[in-house]
Amino acid sequence: MNYLAWQISAALFVSGLCAVILRKQLLVMLFGLEIMISAALIALVAQASSFQDSNGLAAALIILCVAAAEAVVGLSLILHLRKNKTLPDTDALMNLKG
Amino acid sequence: MGEGLMWAAGGLAVFFSVLMLFQKSLYSAAMCLLVVMLQVAIIFSLSGSPLLGLMQMVIYAGAVMVLVVVVIMAFPNPTASRWGNFFLPRPLAILLLAGFLAELFMIFHGAANFPASSSTAPNNLAVGSILFGSYAPATEAATLLMFLAGLALVEKKGGA
Numbered sequence: 001m002n003y004l005a006w007q008i009s010a011a012l013f014v015s016g017l018c019a020v021i022l023r024k025q026l027l028v029m030l031f032g033l034e035i036m037i038s039a040a041l042i043a044l045v046a047q048a049s050s051f052q053d054s055n056g057l058a059a060a061l062i063i064l065c066v067a068a069a070e071a072v073v074g075l076s077l078i079l080h081l082r083k084n085k086t087l088p089d090t091d092a093l094m095n096l097k098g
Numbered sequence: 099m100g101e102g103l104m105w106a107a108g109g110l111a112v113f114f115s116v117l118m119l120f121q122k123s124l125y126s127a128a129m130c131l132l133v134v135m136l137q138v139a140i141i142f143s144l145s146g147s148p149l150l151g152l153m154q155m156v157i158y159a160g161a162v163m164v165l166v167v168v169v170i171m172a173f174p175n176p177t178a179s180r181w182g183n184f185f186l187p188r189p190l191a192i193l194l195l196a197g198f199l200a201e202l203f204m205i206f207h208g209a210a211n212f213p214a215s216s217s218t219a220p221n222n223l224a225v226g227s228i229l230f231g232s233y234a235p236a237t238e239a240a241t242l243l244m245f246l247a248g249l250a251l252v253e254k255k256g257g258a
Binding site for chain 1: 101104105107108111112115116118119121124127128130131134135138141142145146147149150153154157158161162165166168169170172173224225227228229232233236237240241243244246247248250
């Protein structure tokens with residue numbers, strides 16, 4: 001079962017990475033990031049369970065909360081783009097304003 | 099039984115994460131993400147941590163998805179092409195892809211020897227006592243971080 005968890009984790013990580021690299025919409029890229037974090041968490045939980053290590057599960061829970069905070073900040077940055085009427089697209093965001 | 103369920107949940111998660119890659123509409127991409135998150139919650143429970151599975155459902159499938167819908171409503175549905183244009187020289191891109199596929203092949207074919215899966219995973223009591231015992235500062239920091247992240251959404255006065 002543990003080996004299967006690793007396979008699922010690897011496949012999910014690669015598909016999340018493809019979303020970040022290939023897509024143009026910032027939102028879908030953020031989705032890809034979330035999938036990559038979840039893939040890493042699957043591997044961590046599988047290992048922590050197989051070694052019967054509750055420290056690992058506690059760490060996974062904290063990582064889950066920090067990843068949710070990261071998603072919220074990412075979503076609020078995308079939402080703030082609406083103010084200057086910019087589409088949340090990597091093509092539209094080409095220069096860093098000082 | 100557990101193995102079969104794990105196959106089903108993992109297969110669905112991977113299928114919908116690849117499906118999300120090709121969605122033009124942001125709504126359908128968000129729905130695909132929701133399915134992936136729910137399958138990941140099931141995988142956590144099958145791996146022996148129902149507490150994590152429930153937290154994944156509550157935090158991701160609940161809170162984060164609501165914000166995703168709010169952000170999608172704020173923007174028109176994209177009409178332009180969905181793919182970014184690549185500046186990477188083609189040979190380098192092909193090399194990277196080949197390297198990745200080799201790594202995946204090694205993972206799928208057990209290059210590293212994985213320990214046998216244990217029958218009894220640590221129970222929620224042990225996780226809870228660790229979270230509020232030796233990990234208490236980290237737990238408080240994570241909850242404070244989530245609270246501050248929520249503040250990022252609050253509109254500043256004057257819209258600056």
